[in-house]
Amino acid sequence: MGVYRQIKDKFIMKNAREDWASYRDGLTDLVLGLLEAADPASGRVLIIGAGRCNDIDLRRLAVRAEKVILLDVDGEAMEEAVLALPEELRRKVECQTASVTGISGDDMDAFCDEMLSFARASGRELTSDTLRRHLMTGLDGLEDKLVRSEDDLGGILQEESADILVCSGVCSQYFSSLSFFLRSLIHSLQEVLTDVDALEQEVHARIHGMDDIVIPVINRAFCRAARKAIVFGNEFMPDRPVEGAHRCIEDVRMHLRPEETHLLWDFNRAEGIGYDMLIQICRL
Secondary structure, X not given: OOHHHHHHHHOOOOOHHHHOHHHHHHHHHHHHHHHHHHOOOOOEEEEEOOOOOOOOOHHHHHHHOOEEEEEEOOHHHHHHHHXXXXXXXXXXXXXXXXXXXXXXXXXXXXXXXXXXXXXXXXXXXXXXXXHHHHHHHHHXXXXXXXXXXXXXXXXXXXXXXXXXXXXXXXXXXXXXXXXXXXXHHHHHOOOOOOOHHHHHHHHHHHHHHHHHHHHXXXXXXHHHHEEEEEEEEEEOOOOOOOOOHHHHHHHHHHHOOOEEEEEEEEEEHHHOEEEEEEEXXXXX
């Protein structure tokens, strides 16, 4: 198993289905209300970053909607969500394995493996300068793959392909695996590096810049793909902004004049971790 797959596995919340029940019900109620207003007879719902659908009730959506489209980089997770449905509802769900950022799972596999190989080959001769140059060159390569315009997403987010589009708890995850890997790599080498904090800050700035590039583009593509409304859900932490989530909140407020409400997301009850989710409803 590659290191990127191991990182992805670390992000799986084993108790998510149980812990997220209240948040899932609230978000699903909101989406179903919008769907009813948009098209009382049928309607199509597109879920971005659907994964295992622990944060939205796929069964209730499939009962009500004409079609539910799941989009995620993790095809196995979506398949797991669909297989949990009664057989008669599965035909109403379509899974699309794709990345909205432009960086695929294979790209991340290659990046992580190459960085680890470089660090291992360098051994005790590794310096902060040589690692910095190698990391930044690798990040340049990833950044070259980022979407730069709505047309870059035309193949997976087609014009007016859904009545309601939902993107909740996703923007903070666009580069979370990349950030986790880089922090872990840098700290694992702190015995031979002289400026771990500075290097970590530089890497964080690069990821911040990648969010700045893709989030406005992705959000405009969402507007093109949705006919009636978009639901954004992001972790709302004004005192300690969550990267990606904060950038999306700002962009939506600047360009889409959303209605806003809040839901509590019991993310990990055992560890007492929860989020105030800002739900931004953008009627088109």
